[in-house]
Amino acid sequence: MNFLRQADFFGIPFIQQIDLKQSIYKSALGGLVTLLIFSASLAYSIWILYQWQINQLSPKISNSIYTSDYRLLDMNYDIIKLYFWRFNEEMIDPFEEKILLPLVMYTTNFSFTQLEALQLSNETSIDGKSKYIIPKMSLAFQEINGELYTTTEMYIQIVKCSEVYLKPNEKCASQEVIEKFYQQSLNIVIMQIHYKSLDSKDGSEQTSLQEFYIQLEQQNCYTLNTFLQSSFYEIRDSFLFGTPKYVEYINGALIQPQTNSFEYCKLAYENDVLGLIYIVMKGNQVKMIFEYPHAGDLLANIGSIVSVLFMIKYLIIIANQYFLNQQIINQLIELYYPEFKHIFIQKNWKRQIKLVKYQNNQIDLEGFKSFYTKIHDQMSSKFSFINLLYELSRIQILIRSTKNRDEFRKSHQIGIKLNFLNDRDFNFSANKSSFTQRPFQSQLYLTDEEVDILSLNQRTREKVYDKIPDELVEQNDFYEINKII
Secondary structure: OHHHHHHOOOOOOOOOOOOOOOOOOOOHHHHHHHHHHHHHHHHHHHHHHHHHHOOOOOOEEEEEEEEOOOOOEOOOOOOEEEEEOOOOOOOOOOOOOOOEEEEEEEEEOOEEOOOEEOOEEEEEOOOOOOEEEOOOOOOEEEEEOOEEEEEEEEEEEEEEOOHHHOOOOOOOOOHHHHHHHHOOOOOEEEEEEEEEEEOOOOOOEEEEEEEEEEEOOOOEEEEEEEEEEEEEEEEEOOOOOOOOEEEEEEEEEEEEEEEEEHHHHHHHHOOOEEEEEEEEEOOEEEEEEEEOOOHHHHHHHHHHHHHHHHOHHHHHHHHHHHHHHHHHHHHHHHHHOHHHHHEEEEEOOOOOEEEEEEOOEEOOHHHHHHHHHHHHHHHHHOOOHHHHHHHHHHHHHHHHHHOOHHHHHHHOOOOOOOOOOOOOOOOOOOOOOHHHHOOOOOOOOOOHHHHHOOOHHHHHHOOOOOOOOOOOOOOOOHHHHHOOO
């Protein structure tokens, strides 16, 4: 049992009351600062939780080079779009007039597929003057000898019109239209690559694009070797526990442009190619980890600032300790010097005494300082528990010097009788103490008034005079000499 008592860290100390109203000294200043700190801490906590709720707390972001198998790569949208740039209405669009044709082919396990003609879509460019050509994106990957290869690559050719690739009811443009087209300035095909990424603030998906230009000339073959880049995102946004989410997006491209002769491309691709776009996926990618604040981070954030705010409490504790000591010292001085409570003391911000008055009469400042310093030290020494025991021991010795041993022994048998009990209400045993045999009305018997006879409560009930006469009547009685009249 004793071991369990020693192990209890919930134990509380016994705290004696300072006075009848409080056991811990508290001040209005301390209460005001407490309310301010509590309000500021609560407001900050609510603000942090609100910011977390609306995804305004920045996540921890880490980057690394990562080799992916692209199983999560999102290609279910229009990644690549082509259109002819018409900066005025009079310009001839070679795709609409069937001057040039966009063709697409793929490599499957390093072998080429048949060329297919790409049709104009119903979607127009941002200026509304041209229609997009949107090829279907198709990429495949395979690991060979421990290395990842793009086994399905994409080729987009811009070739001179040939009825081989046209529908039965379609024809290529006339020679006149073709010559007029090549006489235009700035014949440019624009390739758009549309990207996706995650907004680090709230993890929402966002899109962007890049545009690359392909020049169209009869004598040259302009090629764009396009190496797509991707990002792998790991999103850790659970509040406490949970598994992360993974997404993968195309987020950029490396472009290697080349200008070749028309004959070179015709020999290489067996076609009248004026422009070629080669599209492949780059092997390495950037892995990004978004770790959003969770419960531990929020509590740590709130706890750190609240701890800083509550450091102010130590200043208030020191102030309360100082004012408590001054209050008790002044109360002790008033116990010994009743007239002291009518003394007005004015101090500056350094707590230095600057003015002293007694009943609106100014007192000599230096003389009062000397007196106050002396009694202040005297009263401060009474705070010591050892000093209190010492004074009690001196009182015991003085009483012992005036009383014999038998009177001390009898004092252990003396007590105050409960005045609401009598013999009929309580069955006392036959072996009663001598004081219980006395009549209740006896004036020698102690009453409940004896409990408070020396207490502060009795002092407040007694008539107290403030002024001590200048001349004391010579009497032998100690109380008569020292009483206030």
